[in-house]
Amino acid sequence: MANVDKAKSLSSLLNGIAQKVYYSNTEITEELLKNELYPDLSQEEFHLLHDKMKALLKSIATADMDHSQLEAFLTAQTKKQGVGGVSSEQAVALSHLWKTQRVRVRESLLSQSCWEPGLRGLSWRVDLHTASSQRNAFDSGPVALLEMELGRTGQDSEFVCLELDDAKLNQVLRKMTDIQESIDSIVHHC
Structure with missing residues (x-):
């Protein structure tokens, strides 16, 4: 049961980051995500997790990775030892988020980069x-x-x-x- 809760929290964290970064949802803050999803983590531990997931998601989005690129990237990340690497649970959550929101994130990035008029x-x-x-x-x-x-x-x-x-x-x-x-x-x- 703890693994299910951990996976849901991680999934929700990634969704929150996507909402804040790509969909300009100003109601989502790092503090809100910490309090709602990881109340038992210290502020420093949560900040490290948040920034790591945000950086990984930005790397994936910037490269607009397809399925095979994503799998190769996440496999390489899981093989890293120490602070830079990701756990298999984190890789699964990142993969799931990207598969469900790739098109929407891409459209958001395109609209943010267009000059008007x-x-x-x-x-x-x-x-x-x-x-x-x-x-x-x-x-x-x-x-x-x-x-x-x-x-x-x-x-x-x-x-x-x-x-x-x-x-x-x-x-x-x-x-x-x-x-x-x-x-x-x-x-x-x-």
Whole structure:
């Protein structure tokens, strides 16, 4: 019976951590989890357990581990000796939580990492003026028309239209190249 209670407490601890970290449930605190689930542990012992489970869950979530990756990770963790390792009961609880909440945790992480407003769509075309449709000499070149659909989660889209001549279009393309090079340099240094 004690093992069942221990497993339930560990499962509830992991659920509480997930609620706090991934689902922004501000009612869940470390103190609440300790008092409700592990009243017999000292504050220091609980803090170590809490931080260890939180770190393991973050590692699993950050890597978005599939079933085989999770099993390999947890097997390696159970083979560690001392403070860094996990017990087989902890591995089972972590595995169960991840199998039941992987999709929801992933969606939460994605929503937390998105910039708002976001680009929902982009369409473009190039218009050429014919000799008979020219209004003046300035309008004689091609014109790029860009339409961007921007929006925040849960709100209607806004549309922004840009009209760019050849020089402005080349300027925009150079800026986009600079941005891509900056992103590439950051990614390659990580």
